[in-house]
Amino acid sequence: MITEIVTFDIPDGMTREEVVANYRRSAPSWRANPDLIRKNYLFDGQTRRAGGVYLWRSMDAARRARDTAWLDRVRSTYRSEPTVQYFETPLVADNALGQTIIDGEPGEL
Template sequence: MISELVSFALPAGMSREEVIAGMREVAPNWRRNPDLIRKTFLYDPEAGQTGALYLWPNREAAERAHDQAWRERIRAKYGSEPTIRYFETPLVVDNALGAIIDA
């Protein structure tokens, strides 16, 4: 499995409510992605950044989801360039599901 950490700067003055509304707007699209195992939305008001932590079966799935068209949408909507980091994820403890997910 691969964890993908995505972050990008928000436009100056964007409120918490606007950020969360944007998250709610795109959540159903991510729910329909058959490769996505989990997505955790992130928001840092002090740094003026948002993003997400994704869990994918492999890096190829992550790269398909965050292709050039996706990057262009982020630039158009938020005026910033997303930063992406990948991490090998050998094990996940999920207390909400009561499970340990082993790659």
């Protein structure tokens, strides 16, 4: 599994409500991506930063999601350049599901 952290600046004048409305519009397309396990949307009003934390099945899946159309949407919506970081994720302790995920599969510790 791969954890991807994407952050970008929020333009002056854009409210939290507008950012969350953008998130709500994008959620169905992320839910439809079979390679995405989970996405957490991020917002920090004090630093005027936003973004997402994605848990992907593979690095290839993560990189496919960062196409030109995605980059153009971020640039036009938020008028900033996103920063993208990737991390190998060998284990997830998931309290919502009540399980530990090891290398992408439910497991026991």
